């Protein structure tokens with residue numbers, strides 16, 4: 089999906105290309121500032137990191153093991169590597185970030201574990217297809233399925249309901265697979281579902297969650313959360329070897345306090361989701377535009393005439409294009425305002441009106 093040409097130094101309009109175009113939210117900035125006083129022990133042996141881990145345990149209402157890494161690719165890759173041996177395989181969706189957007193990092197960090205990607209409607213698994221992939225072969229020539237990896241919210245902005253995750257986990261368990269969740273937009277899924285974080289993670293059978301921070305309002309950082317603590321065995325060594333152990337860890341961990349204290353994570357996710365909901369309503373009402381996936385989190389996927397896409401780009405709007413011609417993704421963030429959405433909708437409406 090990475091075909092945005094964005095050379096502009098200063099982007100003046102608020103943008104819809106990705107939620108990582110947004111800045112750092114004020115609460116996170118504040119938390120970094122607060123951590124910037126005096127000296128603190130390095131490599132995570134500090135009070136900020138201890139408090140951030142504790143905060144995440146509170147959020148999930150369980151005694152989980154938490155590690156902070158720099159980005160989502162590292163979080164996913166190292167988490168998957170810790171669940172697998174090199175001859176294992178990971179079942180993921182065709183559109184999964186681990187498959188399409190991590191440059192082979194999961195395979196690299198697991199020394200050869202293979203990703204088996206399968207289709208399913210709306211970015212979600214079709215469980216019959218998952219079961220077929222698990223049971224298709226059991227001979228020594230086939231990389232042994234070991235992990236089922238779900239993305240929540242999915243890459244196309246849909247959200248798995250708690251029962252769907254539980255059903256996927258049950259299936260995985262039945263065949264001895266572990267369950268990994270790529271939660272780069274976990275907060276958006278919670279804002280959409282209105283359930284407790286535990287309900288779509290460990291209570292629904294997830295063993296390891298990669299919890300997104302950057303797209304939720306942080307500058308840098310994701311948390312790897314092990315609900316099954318045995319799976320975290322020696323994980324800190326993996327992080328260090330992969331270049332993912334921050335020496336000034338407090339500046340990676342303290343921002344989580346900014347995000348989690350006072351519910352900023354949820355406020356940010358709601359803002360992004362609400363803007364996407366408004367955008368979906370606005371765009372759905374325009375002749376010539378169709379919404380192609382149910383809008384459940386903070387993105388809106390549409391099909392529109394290529395001339396409209398070109399006109400929007402020429403006018404300075406940024407968004408991702410994909411799936412041939414005219415397919416577009418508009419992504420909202422904590423920083424998107426209703427006014428931004430209405431401006432974009434107006435631009436789309438005007439551009440559509442000029443088509444004969």
Ligand SMILES: *Cc1c(COP(=O)(O)O)cnc(C)c1O
Nearest residue numbers: 159160161162185239243270272
């Ligand atoms: C953004 C994103 C990630 C994290 O990507 P990094 O650029 O490595 O931080 C992981 N999974 C999904 C689904 C994402 O959208």
